Amino acid sequence: MVDLLRAHSEYYSNIYKNRELIWILAKRDLAARYKGSVLGFLWTFLNPLLLMLTYSLVFRNLSRFEIPDYSLFVLQGVLIWQAFSACVNEGSFSLLAAGGLVTKTPLPPEVIPFKVVLAQCMNLLLAFCVYAVFAIFIYKRIPYTLLALPLIFVFLALFFVYLASVLSVLSALYRDIQQLVGNILTILFFATPVVYSFDDMAPNIQNLLLMNPVAQVFRITSDVIFWGRMPHGSAIFISFACLLFLQVFAVFVTAWFRRRLAERI
Amino acid sequence: MIQTSAAISVENLWKSFTYLSRGSETLKETFLSWLRRGSSGSKSRELYNGLSFSIQSGEVVAFLGKNGSGKSTLLKLISGIYWPDRGEIRVNGKLSALIELGAGFHPEFSGRENVFIYGQVLGMPRKKMAEIVQDIIEFSELGDFIDQPVKVYSSGMYMRLAFSVAVMIDPDILVIDEILSVGDFSFARKCMAKMNEFKAMGKTICLVSHDLQTVQSWATRAIVLHLGRVVFDGPPEEAVRFYLGLEKAAPVSSVGIAVPQLETPSLFSRDLLGLWQDRFLTSFMKPIDFDLDVVGREKAWVIVASSANDLLPFGYSHLKLSDLLAKFEESFHQGEIFQIRICILKDGEGLSQLKNLLNGFCTHHRLKLADLQFHTFEHLGSASVLLPAQCVFYSLDWVSTSQVFSTIEYRFTSSSSVKIEHIALWGEHDFLELPRGEQSFRLQCDSCRVPLSFKRTSCSIPMTIKQVVDSSPLDSSQTFFKVVVLSDFALSSSSLALVLRSLQDFCSRLSASDREALEFLFWGDPIAEAALSPENSSSCVAWGDSLIFSANKTVFVTLNQHDIFLKVEEALRNRGITLIGGSRLDKCLSEEQMAVELEQSFRDAFSSQGNEVMFEAKFVSAFNDRRNG
Numbered sequence: 001m002v003d004l005l006r007a008h009s010e011y012y013s014n015i016y017k018n019r020e021l022i023w024i025l026a027k028r029d030l031a032a033r034y035k036g037s038v039l040g041f042l043w044t045f046l047n048p049l050l051l052m053l054t055y056s057l058v059f060r061n062l063s064r065f066e067i068p069d070y071s072l073f074v075l076q077g078v079l080i081w082q083a084f085s086a087c088v089n090e091g092s093f094s095l096l097a098a099g100g101l102v103t104k105t106p107l108p109p110e111v112i113p114f115k116v117v118l119a120q121c122m123n124l125l126l127a128f129c130v131y132a133v134f135a136i137f138i139y140k141r142i143p144y145t146l147l148a149l150p151l152i153f154v155f156l157a158l159f160f161v162y163l164a165s166v167l168s169v170l171s172a173l174y175r176d177i178q179q180l181v182g183n184i185l186t187i188l189f190f191a192t193p194v195v196y197s198f199d200d201m202a203p204n205i206q207n208l209l210l211m212n213p214v215a216q217v218f219r220i221t222s223d224v225i226f227w228g229r230m231p232h233g234s235a236i237f238i239s240f241a242c243l244l245f246l247q248v249f250a251v252f253v254t255a256w257f258r259r260r261l262a263e264r265i
Numbered sequence: 266m267i268q269t270s271a272a273i274s275v276e277n278l279w280k281s282f283t284y285l286s287r288g289s290e291t292l293k294e295t296f297l298s299w300l301r302r303g304s305s306g307s308k309s310r311e312l313y314n315g316l317s318f319s320i321q322s323g324e325v326v327a328f329l330g331k332n333g334s335g336k337s338t339l340l341k342l343i344s345g346i347y348w349p350d351r352g353e354i355r356v357n358g359k360l361s362a363l364i365e366l367g368a369g370f371h372p373e374f375s376g377r378e379n380v381f382i383y384g385q386v387l388g389m390p391r392k393k394m395a396e397i398v399q400d401i402i403e404f405s406e407l408g409d410f411i412d413q414p415v416k417v418y419s420s421g422m423y424m425r426l427a428f429s430v431a432v433m434i435d436p437d438i439l440v441i442d443e444i445l446s447v448g449d450f451s452f453a454r455k456c457m458a459k460m461n462e463f464k465a466m467g468k469t470i471c472l473v474s475h476d477l478q479t480v481q482s483w484a485t486r487a488i489v490l491h492l493g494r495v496v497f498d499g500p501p502e503e504a505v506r507f508y509l510g511l512e513k514a515a516p517v518s519s520v521g522i523a524v525p526q527l528e529t530p531s532l533f534s535r536d537l538l539g540l541w542q543d544r545f546l547t548s549f550m551k552p553i554d555f556d557l558d559v560v561g562r563e564k565a566w567v568i569v570a571s572s573a574n575d576l577l578p579f580g581y582s583h584l585k586l587s588d589l590l591a592k593f594e595e596s597f598h599q600g601e602i603f604q605i606r607i608c609i610l611k612d613g614e615g616l617s618q619l620k621n622l623l624n625g626f627c628t629h630h631r632l633k634l635a636d637l638q639f640h641t642f643e644h645l646g647s648a649s650v651l652l653p654a655q656c657v658f659y660s661l662d663w664v665s666t667s668q669v670f671s672t673i674e675y676r677f678t679s680s681s682s683v684k685i686e687h688i689a690l691w692g693e694h695d696f697l698e699l700p701r702g703e704q705s706f707r708l709q710c711d712s713c714r715v716p717l718s719f720k721r722t723s724c725s726i727p728m729t730i731k732q733v734v735d736s737s738p739l740d741s742s743q744t745f746f747k748v749v750v751l752s753d754f755a756l757s758s759s760s761l762a763l764v765l766r767s768l769q770d771f772c773s774r775l776s777a778s779d780r781e782a783l784e785f786l787f788w789g790d791p792i793a794e795a796a797l798s799p800e801n802s803s804s805c806v807a808w809g810d811s812l813i814f815s816a817n818k819t820v821f822v823t824l825n826q827h828d829i830f831l832k833v834e835e836a837l838r839n840r841g842i843t844l845i846g847g848s849r850l851d852k853c854l855s856e857e858q859m860a861v862e863l864e865q866s867f868r869d870a871f872s873s874q875g876n877e878v879m880f881e882a883k884f885v886s887a888f889n890d891r892r893n894g
Contacts, residue, residue: 028371
C-alpha cells in the first residue's frame with residue numbers, strides 16, 4: 001500500500017519545487033488559448049457574455065423559476081460551470097496532452113493538472129470582472145457576502161485541482177474515462193443548480209440534489225455571490241467532505257500509479 | 266558537484282513492460298482481470314532482469330545495441346522518467362536528460378520564451394535561467410529568430426535551440442539519446458566541441474548512439490546491451506566489434522528463458538539459435554537439413570535431443586555438443602554472441618555429464634550458464650519448447666520422433682498464428698530404405714496432417730546400411746561370424762544392456778577357436794564399443810528398430826520389437842538358420858502389417874545371391890500403433 005503521509009509530502013513538495021514551472025506553463029496555456037485569434041484576450045469576456053445571453057433567453061422563457069435578475073444569476077452560475085467543466089475536461093486530458101513533458105522529461109506528473117487548473121482559475125478570475133461590471137453598474141446587486149469571494153475562489157481552485165488530478169491519472173491509464181467525462185458533464189449540468197436555484201426545487205428533488213456534491217458547491221457559490229446569504233450547513237458539510245476525499249484520493253492515485261504513468265501515456 | 270564516487274550506479278535493475286492488446290487498457294479489461302483475481306489479460310515482457318553496472322564520474326559511456334535492446338529505456342530509467350520495478354538506480358549530481366530535444370517546446374511561443382520553459386522543465390530555477398539565457402541564445406546562433414515563434418523554425422533550428430538549453434544549464438551528468446548530430450555541419454562540430462569540453466571538465470556522459478565512429482573516438486567505455494542484458498562492457502573499439510558481430514547475427518527467437526545476471530563478458534544463454542544457422546550449422550550440416558518452416562514467425566533454432574547422451578562427446582550423435590562448443594568457442598573469439606537452447610526430451614543418462622560439460626565450458630570462459638532446460642518427453646506437450654519457429658530435431662528414435670511430430674503439430678495447429686508446412690528429418694532415418702533413385706520421399710501419417718519428408722543426406726554418420734557394409738565388407742573366408750548389433754542412436758542403456766548380455770551369451774556358447782575368429786562389428790555406438798572392444802578390436806554397427814541379417818551363419822540382434830523378433834526367429838528357423846540372442850521391449854505393433862512387410866523383406870533377402878545379404882525391415886510401428894489407437 002501507499003504510505004499516505006509520505007505520498008502527501010512527495011506530492012506537495014513536487015508541486016512546491018515546480019511552482020515556477022506551473023506558473024509559466026499556466027501563463028503559456030492562457031496565452032496560447034487566444035494566440036492567433038483576432039479578438040484575442042477579449043474572448044475571455046465575450047464567451048461568458050454570449051453564454052449568459054443564450055441561457056437567460058432560453059431559460060427565462062422556458063422555466064417557471066422566479067429569480068430576480070435572472071441574467072445575473074445565470075452569469076455567475078455559467079461562469080463557474082464553465083471553469084468547472086473546462087477543468088474536468090482539460091484536466092482529464094492533461095497528462096495525455098502533455099505527452100512529451102511527462103514521457104521525455106523527468107517532470108512529476110502531478111504538476112500538469114495543477115497548471116491546467118491554474119490557467120482555468122486565472123481565466124475565471126478575469127471573467128468575473130464581467131460579472132462585477134454587471135453586478136455593480138447594471139443590476140446594482142452587491143451583497144456583503146462578496147467579501148468571502150476570495151475564499152470561494154480558493155475553495156473552487158482546490159476542488160477543481162484535485163478533481164482534475166484524479167481524472168488526469170485515471171484517464172491516462174484508462175482511455176474510457178474521457179468518454180465518461182463528457183457524458184457525465186452533460187448530466188451533471190442539469191443535476192446541478194446552475195441555471196436554476198436549489199431552493200426552487202421540490203423537496204424530493206432537493207433530496208436528490210443533496211447527493212450531488214457538485215450541486216452543493218454551486219449552492220454555496222450562488223448563495224455567496226448572488227443571493228448574499230450564508231450558505232446552508234448541509235451544503236458546506238458535503239462540499240468540504242467531498243474536497244477532503246478528493247484531496248486524499250488525488251494524492252493516493254498519483255502515488256499509486258506514479259511508477260507506471262510515464263510508460264502508459 | 267561532481268562526486269568522486271560512482272556518478273550513476275544501477276543495481277539489480279528489473280523492469281518489465283505491459284503490452285496492451287489495443288494500445289491501452291480499458292476499464293472493462295481491468296474489471297475483468299480483477300474478477301479473475303489478478304490474472305490480467307495483458308502480457309508483460311521483461312526487459313531487464315537484474316541489470317547492474319556503475320558509471321564512474323568523468324566517464325563517457327556509450328550504450329550500443331540493436332533496436333529494442335533496451336538502451337533508450339535504460340536512459341529513461343536513469344533520468345527518472347521511468348521507474349524500476351525492482352532494484353535501485355542512484356544518480357549523484359545534477360542530471361540533464363536529452364531524451365528528446367524540445368520535449369516541452371510550445372510552437373506558438375518564441376524561442377526566448379521556450380528557453381525559459383525548457384530550462385524549467387530541465388530543472389533550472391528561473392533566476393538562474395535569466396542569467397544564462399543570453400549565453401543559450403548565443404550558443405544556438407539563432408539570431409533574430411529567437412523572438413519568432415518556434416513553429417516557424419526549421420527542425421534543425423528547433424534542435425539547435427533545445428540542445429543549447431540542455432548543454433548550457435551546466436549539468437554534472439548528461440544523458441543523451443541519439444542526438445549528437447544536431448543541425449548543420451558547423452553546429453554539429455560546435456556541439457562536439459562543447460561535449461569535449463564537458464568531457465575535459467570531468468563530467469559524466471551517457472549516450473545512446475548508432476554513430477559508431479563517434480562512439481569509438483569519443484567514448485571512454487561502451488556497454489553493449491542485448492535483449493536487456495549487458496553482454497559486453499569495456500573499451501569502445503572492442504565493444505563496437507562485438508556489437509557488429511551481434512548485428513550480423515540472425516534474428517533471434519522471441520522465446521527466451523529468464524536469464525539471471527550475467528557477468529562480463531557474458532553471452533551464453535537464452536536461444537542458441539539464429540547464429541548457429543548462420544555461423545556454423547551451415548558449414549556443419551547442410552542447410553537443407555533444416556526445413557521446418559513456420560509461417561509468420563521469426564526464424565529461430567532449438568536443439569531438441571532425445572537424450573542427453575546424444576550431445577555428449579562420446580555420444581553417438583553426429584551433432585555433438587563438444588563439436589558445437591568448439592565451433593562456439595571459435596566464434597566466441599570472433600566476438601559474436603551465442604544463445605543456446607537445448608531441450609532434452611528424455612531424462613536419464615548423460616544429463617549430469619552434459620550439465621558438467623556446459624558448466625565447464627562456461628566456467629572456462631567466465632560465463633554464467635543461464636538456464637539449461639531439460640524437458641522430459643511427457644512435458645513436451647505443455648512446454649514452450651516448440652514455440653520457436655524453427656526446430657531442429659535429431660537423434661530421436663522412431664517412436665519418439667513420431668510422437669514429437671504429433672505433439673508439434675498439435676501445438677502449432679492449435680495456435681492459429683502458426684502453420685507448419687513441412688517437417689524434414691535427416692540423418693539416421695536414411696536407414697530407412699529409400700525408394701531407389703529417389704533422394705526423398707514423403708510419408709503420410711494419418712494423425713499427422715503435415716507431410717513428413719525424409720531426405721537422404723550425406724552428412725549424418727553411419728549413412729546407409731549399404732555404406733556400412735561397403736566400408737567393412739564381410740569376408741567369409743576369414744570371418745567365422747559377424748555380429749552386427751544394430752541400435753538406434755537413442756539406444757537406451759537398458760536396451761543396450763540387453764544387447765550386450767545377449768552378445769555375451771552368444772559368445773559364451775562358442776568354442777574358443779570360434780570366439781577368436783569372431784569378429785565384432787562396432788559402429789556408431791561408442792558405449793557398446795567401450796563395453797566390447799577391449800578384447801575385440803572390432804567395430805559394431807548399431808542401428809535399432811531394424812533387423813539386419815547376414816544370411817549365412819549370422820547373429821541377429823534386434824531391439825524393441827518382441828513380436829517382430831519372434832516372427833524373425835520363426836522365419837529364420839524355417840530356413841535352417843538359428844537365431845541367437847535378442848531382446849524385447851514392450852512396444853508392440855500391428856502384426857498383420859508387419860507380417861506382410863517382413864515376409865516381403867525376407868523373400869527379397871533370401872532370394873538374392875551370395876551369403877552376405879543384408880536387409881532391413883522397416884518398422885512403421887509407431888505410426889501403426891497410433892493408427893490402431
